[in-house]
Amino acid sequence: MNIPNEVEQTLRQHAAGGDTLNCYVYETSAMRRHITCFSRIMPAGVEVFYAMKANPHAAFLAAAKESGARGIEIASLGEAEKAVAAGFTSDQLIYTGPGKSHEELRWAVEKGIRTVHIESLTEAHRLNAIAAELGKTQDVLLRINADFDIHEAQTTFSGGSKKFGVDEEKLTTVLPQILALDALNFRGLHVYAASGVLHVADLLKNCELVFGMAKQIEADYAGVICDIIDFGGGFGVDYLESGHGFDPQAYANGLAELIKTYGFEGRTFFLELGRYLAADSGWFCTEILDIKESRGKKQVICAGGINHFRRPAALAINHPLAIVRMGCEKLFDGQESVSEESVYFGGPLCTGADKLANNVAIEAADVGDIAVFGLAGAYGLSMSNIEFLSHERPLEIVISLENGSGQ
Structure with missing residues (x-):
C-alpha cells in the first residue's frame, strides 16, 4: 500500500x-469522485444515497452533499439528526433497518422523510397508527428477506432465517395486510442480498430476481405498482489489493439492460452505498x-x-x-x-x-x-x-x- x-x-x-x-x-476526494462517477454512469432513475453507518463524521456527510448524493440512508434517530445538521432536508432521508422505535417512527412521519422501509407487520401497524394520529400518509417500501443469497459475499442479508424484512414466502399473507393500512402508501420493495460483493454478476442477479418479484406483485394485485425499488448496496472493496475490485461501469451497463428488458423505464431505483464510497x-x-x-x-x-x-x-x-x-x-x-x-x-x-x-x-x-x-x-x-x-x-x-x- x-x-x-x-x-x-x-x-x-x-x-x-x-x-x-x-x-x-x-481525505474525502475519493468519495467525491465515486459519487460524481455514479451520477454520470448510472441509468436514468437510479438515485445514490450515502449509507452514513459507514462513517458518520461531518466530513463524509459534507462530501456526500457537495458531490451530489441524492440523500442519506439512515438507521436511527441519531443518524437522522446528524444528516439534518449536515444540511440534508428530511425529504432526502430514507429510513431502513429493523427495530425502529415509536419515537423514531414518529419523528420520521412528523418530518416527512422520503420513505420508511417496513421490516415487519408489527412495524407496519406501529407506523400506521402514528401516521393516522398525525393525520398524515407515509410512503413506505416493504423489505423482503428473499429466498436467495450470494454465497461469496462478505456478509449476507437474505436467505435463511434473518432479522431483516419479511420472508419472501410470506409475502402473499403480509402484503395484503400492509396494503389495507390507510395511513401507509406502498411504493415498492427493498431487497438487499449481501454486502462486500466483488462480482458484478452476483449483484445483477439480485436485481433480476427483485424485478421478477415486482412483476409478480403487480400481476397479483390490481392497481399496485412497485415504482421504487431499493437494491441496498453491496459494492465490494478489494481489501486484499488483488487488483480485481468491483466494476461500477459493468454494473451500470447490466442494470440498464435489465431495466429495459423488464420495461421498468421511468421508475426509481435506490442504491444505499456506504463502504464503497467511504473506504x-x-x-x-x-x-x-x-x-x-x-x-x-x-x-x-x-x-x-x-x-x-x-x-x-x-x-x-x-x-x-x-x-x-x-x-x-x-x-x-x-x-x-x-x-x-x-x-x-x-x-x-x-x-x-x-x-x-x-x-x-x-x-x-x-x-x-x-x-x-x-x-x-x-x-x-x-x-x-x-x-x-x-x-x-x-x-x-x-x-x-x-x-x-x-x-
Missing part, C-alpha cells in the same frame, strides 16, 4: 508534538509501542486496537498496511524489531481478540514507527469498542490532498 505524501506529512507533524500518535486521517477516504494510524518475539512469531503492539479499529478482527480480514518509519532511538541494546517477517499486529487491550492484522509480511518496523491501515474510511471508529478499557479516543484528522493541511 502506498501512503499519500500528505497523509505521511500529517502524521509526522502530529508525532512531533511528543504525544503517542493514534488517529484516523480522512478509501480514510486511514487508521497508530504508533507501535512494543515488539516482542513469542514462540517463533513477532508480536507488534500498537497504541490502538479493536477499541479504535474493530473491523479487521470482526470480519477476520487484513486491511492494507504500511509502516511510516520514524527513526526513533532504541530504548536499550537488544530491543526487538521486525525485518522481513510475517507478524501479528495487536493493540493494548487485555483480550486475545485484540487483532489488527495477522500473518502480514512487513519489510521493517521499530518501536516508535506508525502502522497505517488503509481502506479504513468505512466502519472504522464508529464500529469499534470505544469504551473498552477507557483508552483515550483517537484523533480524527481531516486533510486535503491539495495542501496536506489537517484539522
